[in-house]
Amino acid sequence: MIALASVHAYIAFHLISWHVFGIQIWGKTAMMGVPSLAKGTINAAAIMVMLILGSIMIWGRGFCGWVCHMRGAIEFADWSLRKLKVRQYLNLREKNVLVNTPHRWLLRVGALFVLLLPVIILIHNVGFSPKVNVMAPVPIADLPGYEGKAFAKTAFFNFDIKPTWNDYLLAFGLAVFIQFTMSILLNLRYGQGAFCRILCPYAPMMVPLMNISPVQKKITRVAQCTGCRDCSNACPQGIDVSREIFHFDGKVINTECIKCYACIDACDDNVLKDTAAPGVPQTDRLKPYEKRPWQQELARKDGLLTNAKHMQVFEPLGPVADFTSIIVALICGGITSRFGGFWFYPGAIISFIVLRECCLYVRKWSSVLKGKTPSVTV
Ligand code: SF4
Ligand code: SF4
Ligand code: SF4
Structure with a gap:
């Protein structure tokens, strides 16, 4: 900070x-x-x-x-x-x-x-x-x-x-x-x-440059992990840190990692370090992580969708609403950016949020009118 x-x-x-x-x-x-x-x-x-x-x-x-x-x-x-x-x-x-x-x-x-x-x-x-x-x-x-x-x-x-x-x-x-x-x-x-x-x-611009240098430091396992998942639950980028280090030789290879070190701070067992050195092999068994694939989509009770690669959830809007909200955001951002580069963001963000909110309300109302609870579609 x-x-x-x-x-x-x-x-x-x-x-x-x-x-x-x-x-x-x-x-x-x-x-x-x-x-x-x-x-x-x-x-x-x-x-x-x-x-x-x-x-x-x-x-x-x-x-x-x-x-x-x-x-x-x-x-x-x-x-x-x-x-x-x-x-x-x-x-x-x-x-x-x-x-x-x-x-x-x-x-x-x-x-x-x-x-x-x-x-x-x-x-x-x-x-x-x-x-x-x-x-x-x-x-x-x-x-x-x-x-x-x-x-x-x-x-x-x-x-x-x-x-x-x-x-x-x-x-x-x-x-x-x-x-x-x-x-x-x-x-x-x-x-x-x-x-x-x-x-x-x-x-x-940044993501394609990640993981191509052999000397790039990554979040790395330097001791035996207990699988408590505190690191995964703390990551603001939604990276499943404990699974990443299990599956990728003790390294977080996810290109969304922004090195905020929230995972390092969250690990009470001092398992994680930012280093280019090889990770310490995991010898203690962590059974739940041994099964692949681990990137499955799941529907949650609240109707949001989640996948495990990123511990992030998705609003249950269909592809048409998703695509439309993005196009509208870009158009509105493009219009407001005429005032200067930074003005792109208020236009894009506000239109994006408003349109998605409207879609969610319409979805809710139509479900109520049909007398059923909203179903989850991708
Ligand atoms: S450093 Fe930050 S972004 Fe990277 S894995 Fe850890 S918590 Fe997530
Ligand atoms: S910290 Fe966030 S806003 Fe800044 S360059 Fe990285 S991804 Fe973009
Ligand atoms: S790295 Fe640390 S916080 Fe993360 S699961 Fe292992 S022991 Fe828990």
């Missing part, structure tokens, strides 16, 4: 130096580095993205668990909702219920596509011109305050904000508000860390 809070302090420092003092050399947000790279410009932001992706070879997705500013917002949202004792969230959180969509990859790749769309259009109109210039601005520098405007140039309306402290603080507060609001909304509806599990557009 301290590391993630420090990242926010760094971002604030960077934005102040950029917008107030005009110093652009240190860092730019990774979000802005991806379009730079896509356009072929190696600037400070692009270097940051390459370092983040390169770090996966050694640290796995340690960036996610320790550096990502969004993760900081997500964990702050988790902390706030628990402190505020929001009943709906406590119900999810106490049992670590993590709701997901079976088609989350479509949503993640779609989000990445929407965020890169302005660059794709730029390349189409202006052409691809690779160059190295660490001071070069990003092609869509659309954080509040860029060029003295509140929103991106593509916004339907805009207004000037002068780079004074008051204007800057207002714009920065707005950006923080968007970030925390979308973390809180998603956590509240889909369980902790929902943004990482469902929507993050960086996951499609």
Whole structure:
């Protein structure tokens, strides 16, 4: 939490130096580095993205668990909702219920596509011109305050904000508000860390780089596991840690692992460690884990579906509703992203949640009208 809070302090420092003092050399947000790279410009932001992706070879997705500013917002949202004792969230959180969509990859790749769309259009109109210039601005520098405007140039309306402290603080507060609001909304509806599990557009870039380096550290069994499953029940990414280490030579190989170390903290027997060294062989028998396959779908009493690879549950909506909600989210996010990259998320998240809620209500009502309890379909 301290590391993630420090990242926010760094971002604030960077934005102040950029917008107030005009110093652009240190860092730019990774979000802005991806379009730079896509356009072929190696600037400070692009270097940051390459370092983040390169770090996966050694640290796995340690960036996610320790550096990502969004993760900081997500964990702050988790902390706030628990402190505020929001009943709906406590119900999810106490049992670590993590709701997901079976088609989350479509949503993640779609989000990445929407965020890169302005660059794709730029390349189409202006052409691809690779160059190295660490001071070069990003092609869509659309954080509040860029060029003295509140929103991106593509916004339907805009207004000037002068780079004074008051204007800057207002714009920065707005950006923080968007970030925390979308973390809180998603956590509240889909369980902790929902943004990482469902929507993050960086996951499609990170996941293919996982498990290809022999020196990549992974969560590893370093002592005999008792099979108590505390680690699995603690994982915010819904990874069945104790089964992973049983089936994969003592290693968590799941590409969704973000190195938050919640599993390590949860294990009272100190069985887990983040290391590239080989896992300690399991000699004590753990009979329930010896049967394969272990990734079966099950219907729960509450109507949600679960599978064991990810200890996550799925809303009992059919493929049509799933697909439609994703398309609607991408379209609405695409519209709101005209105000700037970050504005993609409120549009996408709110429309996604509202549509799925409506589908669930319609399903419930139609079942009541037919006089039967809702059945579970995939
Ligand atoms: S999955 Fe995305 S939002 Fe989550 S920590 Fe990683 S980069 Fe950040
Ligand atoms: S709890 Fe463990 S397995 Fe799950 S994401 Fe965190 S570090 Fe990875
Ligand atoms: S790794 Fe630790 S917490 Fe996980 S099942 Fe084994 S003993 Fe329990």
